[in-house]
Amino acid sequence: MIDFHCHLDLYPDPEMVVRQADEARIYVLSVTTTPKAWRRTSALAKDCTRIRTALGLHPELAHERHAELPLFEALLPQTRYVGEVGLDGSPDLKPHADIQRKVFKTVLKFASREGGRILSIHSRRAPDEVLNCLRAEPNAGTAILHWFSGSQAQLRRAVDQGCWFSVGLPMSRSEKGRALLANLPRDRVLTETDGPFAQDNGRPLRPPDVFGMLEALSSAWKVPADEVRSQMAANLRHLTAQAFNTLRQFV
Template structure:
């Protein structure tokens, strides 16, 4: 029995050969959410999914470049009606990004407010060293949609708050290499856990992860859940299909 992989956070357009990366997705049968870092990249990234009915493209504005691309918010608003997926967005509290914290907050709140006005979206969110601030903003924008916290690395208390708020989580192979990441994964509700790669940025043994390369993450989930990797894959796929079936906004369930 073969279970299609779920890669809910992958930067297809940033691989050295994006067309080849997309073709590999199609050949593998993986379900992939191709995230973008700027609104200007969205249309070009959508083109990568043509002919591949298991690839969807999210409209994003990454927090690490929010200060450089804040002028693209109007374009974000114009494109939002064309998709039901938003990402990568969020906040980043790392030392190199903190000097632009005000711009990050403005962009994040604006994007969530736009999603809220549009009826909600499925949203993949960056929260490195900023989990509490991300959750505070989400609490003010409850109608923004369904938040999926990508590569969550907050505290256990922040995780419990996120769970209580109805957040989902995407877990990649790089996240589960250490005990802390595995402990966080073990505390996540299994019906709200998806897999991801964050390729080409995330790597295992210095090798960038390919789209859909989530086997190590499934192995860690299987260990946490007391099942084998195949059962873990079936569980993730069922959760993914449940998320896709939600009545969150956007042009259609297929967009």
């Protein structure tokens, strides 16, 4: 199985979570929230062949950490994965909208200049603006919209622009979320936890919890869970082959 958006470095016990993921043979994209966190987070999984570490600058921190953009640029050649990046239109972040846009657009330009990256993107309350930025930088790479929560019209636009989607258990617990899951292009979906931020009955989700998404997607798509599992594996192979022109870049 696959956890394509997890903050390994932000658990109280990151080494244990890494061991659990490794023992469960889960492919993990370990996203970071600041460039300064990337080296230390990468070191957590240095011996794990199924874990990759993405270089991020989270939109909630853009106004505080935008001075780290030169470090982002310097580190980018060392990884083929970028995340968590994007925009957040939540009311408390409105005063920082301009710096968010500047940071996200700069990150996309860096990625484009480096030949493209796989990007795990935050788009809460800002899907149209995120899509506008992606359209302006078509060579930035393959966009995976993490925990997408836009409208059905915005979903169709994202699909038309070639976006992928990473989905977790919280999406399956609301009527809107289940409707979005049902309409996702099945060949462009990967599972995620967003742990430790996303929780299950007060417990932070961990990579092995992605197995719960098999049943959620099985219900949304009206297919057997084994078919969902096979689809996820095929999607990961296709994503890495499409982005890197090889079937074995992630594994």
